[in-house]
Amino acid sequence: MTPLISPSELRSLLEGEPAPALLDVRWNLMGPPGRQEYDRAHLPGAVFVDLETELAAPAGPGGRHPLPEAEQLQRAFRDAGVDSERPVVVYDAGDGSVAARGWWLLCWAGHARVFVLDGGFAAWVEEGGATTTRVPHPEPGDFVVRPGGMPTADxxxxxxxxxxxxxxxxxxxxxxxxxxxxxxxxxxxxxxxxxxxxxxxxxxxxxxxxxxxxxxxxxxxxxxxxxxxxxxxxxxxxxxxxxxxxxxxxxxxxxxxxxxxxxxxxxxxxxxxxxxxxxxxxx
Missing domain, CATH: 3.40.250.10 (Rhodanese-like domain)
Structure with missing residues (x-):
């Protein structure tokens, strides 16, 4: 099963049950903050998840974006509506290089159905996908983070x-x-x-x-x-x-x-x- 999903495939998935949880993880090393882009427009139902504060621990000797603690990551995913049995689609501004961090963390945490939107937000808009400024408030998810699903090296x-x-x-x-x-x-x-x-x-x-x-x-x-x-x-x-x-x-x-x-x-x-x-x- 490919880790990528096209905009057309995502539209079909959104019409089914259960609909996927959508995570907007837009981020740019040199700015502007991804939250600003999210507030301007995002996929309907998508929840913004911040790379700096939710998908990484504070910077320190372990690097600029160390892996987050399991409790922190679980709270972020549950707040975004991530369930154990519900697919998750992660997207960024375009090329998937940041969305892949969300994909990797979900796989590392033990989620079995995670996808990256091919072409990200730009491709979704290009293919006529709807956008909104409305911020959703999903029911908290039940996903349990179990680290170790992906191998790491020191x-x-x-x-x-x-x-x-x-x-x-x-x-x-x-x-x-x-x-x-x-x-x-x-x-x-x-x-x-x-x-x-x-x-x-x-x-x-x-x-x-x-x-x-x-x-x-x-x-x-x-x-x-x-x-x-x-x-x-x-x-x-x-x-x-x-x-x-x-x-x-x-x-x-x-x-x-x-x-x-x-x-x-x-x-x-x-x-x-x-x-x-x-x-x-x-x-």
Whole structure:
């Protein structure tokens, strides 16, 4: 079952029973706040879930967006109307790189039916989908967060994976190469990591590439269907889209997903004991 859902498929799903819970997780690293976009217009019935305060713990030594505590995450999902037996659709502004964080957290927490809206809010509007400014107040959900449904790695495990498997860095090429670093303490990448920018998962209109295109792209980066593979980014957000893309490509499955390094570069770069590699190569 694909982790993506098209706007037309979502319309059909919304006509059925039970209708899915809709989570609007729009967020941009450099602003403006996603809540402003939500207040201007959102999908009818969608609840805004804030990345900074609900889908992440406070920034600290563990990075800019550490995984939230189970109790915090459960409260956020239940407040958004998430039930154990009800499907969930997560969307962002367009390319799915942020929505994938919501998808990953729900899978990590044990939810079995989670989808990312292909093309996000932009695709929904482009295909004539209705929008509203009305803020819904759903009945609280009953979803119980049970962490561990998706594999994670700490810094040491990520370093080992870069040596023994394939560790994919989802940041833009200039950040990976160490040419600039706008937000984290140091520039560069984890030694041995391979650059796989999240922006390349989608086409110019923000729709996800076809599975065969994604599979070819990952094959060119050294990913096979059997090697251990993991992902990181700046703070553990966009790397979730690598995990999703690998599943969409058929190179990983819900039963054996790719590993996420949640602390990502923001944790690694903040630890002076960790080496930072620079340049275009994985070394």
């Amino acid at each position: 810094a040491d495990a990520a370093a080992r994976l870069a040596r023994t498997g394939v560790l994919l860095d989802a940041r833009a090429g200039e950040r990976y190469r160490g040419e600039r670093e706008p937000v984290d303490p140091r520039a560069g990448h984890i030694p041995g990591a391979v650059n796989a920018p999240a922006a390349e998962h989608v086409t110019a209109d923000g729709r996800w590439r076809a599975p065969e295109e994604l599979a070819d792209r990952f094959a060119g980066l050294g990913v096979s269907g059997t090697d251990e593979v993991g992902a990181y980014c700046g703070s553990g957000v966009n790397a979730c889209s690598v995990v999703l893309a690998l599943e969409q490509a058929g190179l990983r499955s819900p039963e054996a997903p790719a590993v996420l390094y949640p602390g990502s570069w923001s944790e690694w770069a903040g630890d002076p004991r960790q080496e930072a590699a620079v340049g275009p190569e994985a070394g």
